[in-house]
Amino acid sequence: MSKYYIRTNSDRCISCKACEVHCKVKNRVPVGAKLGQIVTVGPVDKGGKPKMMNLFMPCFHCEQPWCVAACPTGAMIRRDEDGIVYVDAELCVGCKACIIACPWDIPQWDEESGRAIKCDFCRDRIDAGKKPACVTACTAHALEFVSPNETSGKVRFKYGKKLLEHQSKVKFL
Numbered sequence: 001m002s003k004y005y006i007r008t009n010s011d012r013c014i015s016c017k018a019c020e021v022h023c024k025v026k027n028r029v030p031v032g033a034k035l036g037q038i039v040t041v042g043p044v045d046k047g048g049k050p051k052m053m054n055l056f057m058p059c060f061h062c063e064q065p066w067c068v069a070a071c072p073t074g075a076m077i078r079r080d081e082d083g084i085v086y087v088d089a090e091l092c093v094g095c096k097a098c099i100i101a102c103p104w105d106i107p108q109w110d111e112e113s114g115r116a117i118k119c120d121f122c123r124d125r126i127d128a129g130k131k132p133a134c135v136t137a138c139t140a141h142a143l144e145f146v147s148p149n150e151t152s153g154k155v156r157f158k159y160g161k162k163l164l165e166h167q168s169k170v171k172f173l
Contacts, residue, residue: 002061002083004121005148006036006135012142013054015040022137026122033108035059035119036134056134056143059106059119061085067118070101075116079123086120089113121145 015038023035036058043050061078065085068076075091076098078084087098087107092115098107099116107118122132130136135143 002063002085003147004061004082004084004126005146006056006058006121006132007144007146008054008056009142009144010053010055012140013038013056014140014142015054016139018137018139019056019134019143022133023119026133027117029108029117030110030112033110033117035108035117054142057104058121058132058134059085060104061121066101066103067098067107070097072097076107082126084121084123084126085118086123087116087118089115092116 017038020034020037023029027035029035036056039055039057040052041055042052044053045051061083062085063083065076065078068078068085070076072095073091073093075088075093077086077088079086094114094116096109096116098118099105099109107116110117122130122134125132131145135145
């Protein structure tokens with residue numbers, strides 16, 4: 001598993017797409033391709049009311065990435081120290097095997113360069129001790145750059161807190 005994860009607080013996300021714009025600008029992503037994108041789910045029932053949920057979808061940086069296994073030249077690389085999966089553009093021959101292999105359609109085709117591109121969590125920024133561009137740009141502070149263990153702990157805490165609040169409202173006979 002990757003050492004990092006981008007968590008979306010769907011209650012805060014306003015679908016302004018600043019994350020997408022900053023990603024495209026920082027990484028010089030061509031028109032038509034997206035390294036991370038807002039996906040809208042819904043409407044879902046939330047307490048008897050319909051609600052739309054927005055989730056940011058970057059690369060998952062899999063433990064055993066299909067894109068890495070499919071790449072015949074070794075251009076798709078998974079860093080051992082943190083699990084970040086990235087494309088070495090010098091080695092990419094544009095065969096699109098990584099694009100076909102990924103079940104989540106994460107690698108994208110860059111028509112201008114004739115090579116695959118994908119989210120690498122802005123590894124140059126990570127290496128400099130900064131957060132990815134999409135997280136920094138989020139106007140509603142809906143994106144967090146965390147470790148998978150940290151995010152599951154936050155979810156468990158939030159669920160436990162809601163459960164305690166609910167139990168305090170329940171009257172027993």
